[in-house]
Amino acid sequence: MSTELDKTFDPAAIEAKWYQHWEQNGLFRPARPDAEPFTIVNPPPNVTGSLHIGHALDNTLQDVVIRYERLRGKDALWVVGTDHAGIATQMVVERQLEQRQDKRTNYSREDFIAKVREWKEESGGTITRQLRRLGCSMDWSREQFTMDEHFTKAVLKVFVDLYNKGLIYRDKRLVNWDPKLKTAISDLEVETQTISGGFWHFKYPLADGFTTAEGKDYLVVATTRPETMLADMAVAVHPSDERYASVVGKEIIQPITGRRFKVVADEHADPELGSGCVKITPGHDFNDFEVGKRAGIAPGEMLNMLDAEANVCQTADGLVPEEFLGLHRFRRDGVDGARELVVARMKELGFLIPHVTKDKEGNEVEHDAEPRQIATPFGDRGGVVIEPWLTDQWYVNAAELAKKPIEAVKSGEVEIVPKTWEKTFFNWMENIQPWCVSRQLWWGHRIPAWFGPIKDGETTRWHHEDTSKNKVFVAENHDALIAQVKGYYGAEREFVEVDSLLDMFNAHSGVASEDFMREHGGKIPLVRDPDVLDTWFSSALWPFATLGWPERTDLLEKHYPNDLLISGFDILFFWDARMLMAGYFNMGQRPWNKLYLHGLVRAADGQKMSKSKGNVVDPLGLIDQYGADALRFFMCAMESQGRDIKMDEKRIEGYRNFATKLWNATRFCQSNGIGASTTIAAPEAKLAVNQWIIGEVQQTFEALDAAMAELRFDAAANTIYHFVWDRFCDWYLELIKPVLSPLPLAGGAGGGPETNDGGSAPTPNPSREREGEWSAQEETRAVAGWALDQILVMLHPFMPFITEELWHAQGERPYELILAKWPNPRASVSKDATDAIDWVIELTTNVRSARNELGIAPGAKLAAFCPAPSGLARSTIERSAAAIERLARLTPVTMGEAPAGPAMQVTAGEDVFVIPLEGIIDIAAEKARLEKALATSEKEAKSLEGRLSNPAFAEKAKPEAVEKARTDLAYHQGEVERLTAALARLG
Structure with a gap:
């Protein structure tokens, strides 16, 4: 049985309910051990972060892909987690201490880190809660954090491996220093x-x-x-x-x-x-x-x-x-x-x-x-002028690590979409500089390096002014460190760890270590490197460390390499390229097959959003106002292969209206006994209108598949949008109203009793319907219910909340929509039938457009003449005269010459219809009105063409002024074309 929908669509009422249901029931990662894997990882947001509009775009695109692949039956895994964000997180905690007249240096390193972890547990989940509001279907059961124990183990192993191969080294170079x-x-x-x-x-x-x-x-x-x-x-x-x-x-x-x-x-x-x-x-x-x-x-x-x-x-x-x-x-x-x-x-x-x-x-x-x-x-965080500063830091030989990624992109082993980014990628990678990976912080992965005095014959000596001359030990763990130390100084020697090299130098002049050793019973002093690793170093391991590496887990074997990475172009080099380096170095193969780079979300005037400009848009505010589905659909519809997106709240409102349109269409179906379908394949259909909609569904899902294969999110969104709004809601439901009506109709399609029983076939009423008429109604309910189901499945990746709500409202289901099967109509339809419906739609559209241009009332019935009808026109008019009268308001339609006098012409396919206008409008007044409007648009278009062709205007005017001039020119050019056609109709 279906559940009667509320009259008003309220996104807030359904979003929290369905997200909680999906997550609590483990539906984001169903058990599909034998299914083909599909894997993506999210760019881990800072644990200090909150959802901004860029996150909304990035994660929406990822969610569309993962929901799409899940519906196609894949073992779809979306790895989720957060980054420890060394600088940002340490700053947050230090600010809290400052508010209490306290500071970091009042604590030991271990105690301060404990305070950071305490803050993370209490306040570090803001952005993950916000990602849930957006509808992101991530595998939260395996949520990762870059400071987790298993992840730290991976980070230390990579550092040691790179060091042992000579790809990490210490050097004195200039760095960006934040004072x-x-x-x-x-x-x-x-x-x-x-x-x-x-x-x-x-x-x-x-x-x-x-x-x-x-x-x-x-x-x-x-x-x-x-x-x-x-x-x-x-x-x-x-x-x-x-x-x-x-x-x-x-x-x-x-x-x-x-x-x-x-x-x-x-x-x-x-x-x-x-x-x-x-x-x-x-x-x-x-x-x-x-x-x-x-x-x-x-x-x-x-x-x-x-x-x-x-x-x-x-x-x-x-x-x-x-x-x-x-x-x-x-x-x-x-x-x-x-x-x-x-x-x-x-x-x-x-x-x-x-x-x-x-x-x-x-x-x-x-x-x-x-x-x-x-x-x-x-x-960006300290807020002061950066000083290029000469210091000893740890560096990665990025030029060596970049070789395999360069080869992979050139050979096509790794695909970058859009391809236009390849030139930028090669330019940077082929001229890459050593990568400074050390940071002077307490919060982060501490560098696994220790400094000891250099052996000088029988004695040991510290080098204070040039610390690079001291002995360096790099080890994954304490046992490995001891083995190296004893191997260098002798098995009988003992050592003591010192946390601060500076303290030891200050106490012992920084030259000889004998004084220090005497104080510690002859033990060799070892000083742990106080620095931590750059956050990007650990996040570079994300595609494989999140799957259990360095252990060879089943998850790693199945889901590495990942299939796709979706990323903003602004982190191409800071994260994406470094993942390529880490993947080839540690795993011997690419981290993912394809890299999709999207653009930025800009303010409505095209400017980059910034707090200082006051033009930042809060995605959570948009969700509160329009719903997550509308915001998500806007992001997809506007995402065109990496081009920047201009914020347009009116369009988001428009997509909220689109959701409302679907909601009301489903309510219409419910009120006419159309409920859940029981088949994936299309039901058998004899009526032309039902064959037509089956063919439209088939074309839509084929176009949708093609767009998703090419990661054309805009094409995919617009494909499903136009099918739902134009073909299903505006035309199909309108065309089947006579079939569902209890009144007899011409052409052998009668009505049946109106029901609201979730789609089960009601008992025929012999006193009111003939058997053939009832069969048409039953067929139409079955096809309409099936078509609506296909819409909900195809639209689900883009608008998951409303589609899941409508899916269940339509009747009992064996599974949730999130786990439904992707459309597979497996139907052949009559071309004659679909051509007839397309012909009626084209005729109706053109008649309505002509009425609008000439100011004729929409409800006025007009006579129409078709002097030379095609075979399609004859057969369609004979069988669907009532539909043409109801939709196009044409009656009667005569196959023959029109009487002399003022008239307008409209076409449908190759057929031309003449519609007399005598007595319908004031021909002279209408001509005068159209000619005046045409002259105005011609004058405006000419002025704008002159302005835009002037190089000085294009160079000196603000970009938004140039863009407005182009928009205005396009409008007036369109008006010239429309008004000229309207005048031509009047003869």
Whole structure:
């Protein structure tokens, strides 16, 4: 028996109910041990995170795919979990401590980590609850966390394996250093902002009386960061710049520090930019770092002038004047910083070249610097300017690991969709830099490395200033560590673990370890590396570590490689590419077969969403207002192979209306005795309208399969949308109303008693229906119930909540919709029958359009003449005159010439119908109205064409203004076409 639906569709009333039902009954991963596997993994959101619009898009697309494959009978596994998010999570907990006038350093490392885990258990599940609201059918029974014990085991194994193969190493290089968080951060965590700054010009005197070709005894350098000159180590000029050829290799003097260094020739210097001379600070600039190396300066010799908090410290050569030591790099809290003092001292020494402007009266005015808008890197979490900083860090040889992924994409072993992203992928991978994987945090996977004193004959020695000269031990566990230590120092030697290398150096001068060893009974000191691994390092293992690796589990054997990864293009290199590297290194094969990259969800005007702009959209608010199904459908309908999506709340509202349309259509079916179908194959059908809808179902699911195979989410969504709204609701239900009606109809299709019994065949009433008429009604109920079921199945991946509700409302079911079978009509239909219905639909559509264009009332009945009817027209008119009258409001329809006089013409297929208009409308007035409207649209279209063809408009106007002009032009061009056709109809 069916369940009578409420008159009003209320998404909130059904969403929580069905999600809880699915999850509690384990329906997201049904037991299908013998079925073909299909596996996807979600990009693990930060445990600190909450659902944003990008998550909504990404997870909707994944859920559509996994529900689709589940319906097709696959052993569909969607791996779910969260990332420990080292920096973000540590910041959250530290802020909580600050609110209580407490801080991290008041605790031991272990106690602080315990507090983080406590926070995670209490507050770290926000985003997973929100993913449930979106309808994500993930396997929550196997929810993962990157700090789980089994996952940590995998992370440590990978680090050790890479180290043993020489693919992880320690090196002194520049990193993005966040002075607020006091850690290195990845490029992904750097946000470039444009801020107001200055461009200073300074003189650096040449040493020993040397001069340039122009006879100058100095070089002019310009910089936006004058404070860094305290660590300058060279000045670069272009090799072909003849102005400076005579001084290349000669020494130049930095005025404040007195440091002498070389003038070097390097193509980094642009002869056309400023003076053509560039000051080189290799310890604090990424470009300068490379110039310094090319000039023969080893990283270990590069000067560092800042400490971890970006305060000035003494350089290795001791040449920074004492008055600068301890100053912050910038002015803060009203106190001048190193920048301001450097400029002041250079000005006092006469080495500042002022920037000269003129005031309103024409008088020259000198300024210390030329004002500039400067692109400046900020830490996305610390919120302060990032400092390129020279430190010892752990690096992965990404260039070596990138080789197999490059080959895999080139050979087609791994497919990237859209293919246009391949060029970007190859460009980055083929020019990849070493990957810094160490972070100066407490929360995360601690690097499994220990430092010990180097053996020097019979003694051991620590190297403080260059820690790379100390002995390093890398081990997965304590037993492996002991074995390595005893193998190096001797089996009889014992050791003691020290948590802080710095503490030991401070206590024992950082040179010899004998004092320390005496204090600890001769035990060798081992210092655990305090750093943790970059979060991306652990998440790179997601496709296989979540399946039990390094154990060879049954789950791993069946579900690796994964089938598909869906990801935003913005993490192509930070996560996707690194998964490829990790997959080939650890598993010997690709992590997934196909990578689908979607675009961003942008604001309605096309701008990127950001909190500072105030244009961020909350997906949970949209779900509250329109329902999860409407938001999901919007995401799919707008997702076009990686193009960005513009937020359009009106369209989401439209898809809520679409759900309401389906709800009401189901209520109509219930009121006419149409209930749940008992067959997957199409029922037998004789009526043309029923054969037509069966054929439409078959075409729809074939188009849907084709779209899903190509990951054309927009095509898939629009296919099912137009079938439901246009073909089923607007036409099929309208066409079968006469069949379901109790009144006799022409053409041998009578009615039967109206029922609401879930689709069982009611008893014939001989006093009111003939047997043949009753059979048509029974057939129509069966076909309509079957067609509605197919809709619910095909629409389910996109709109899971409403479809599951309607599925059960239609009658008793042997299984939930989430576990239903994908459509398989297995039916052949008469082309003559389907052509007849298509012909009636086309005629009705064109007549309604013509009525609308000429302002004729929709209900007015019009006579129609068909001078030369086709065979299809004759047979259809003879059998379906009543339907044509009811739908197109044409009566009578005469097969012959029309009388003379004003008329409009409409077509259906190859047939032309003439519809007299005498007495129907005021022909002259209508012509005048149409001609006026046509002139207006022609004028607007011409103006817009001129504006858009003007290069100045396209270059200078805002993108949204250009887009609006294009939209307006398309509208007026369409109006010109429509109005011209309307005038032509009037003759």
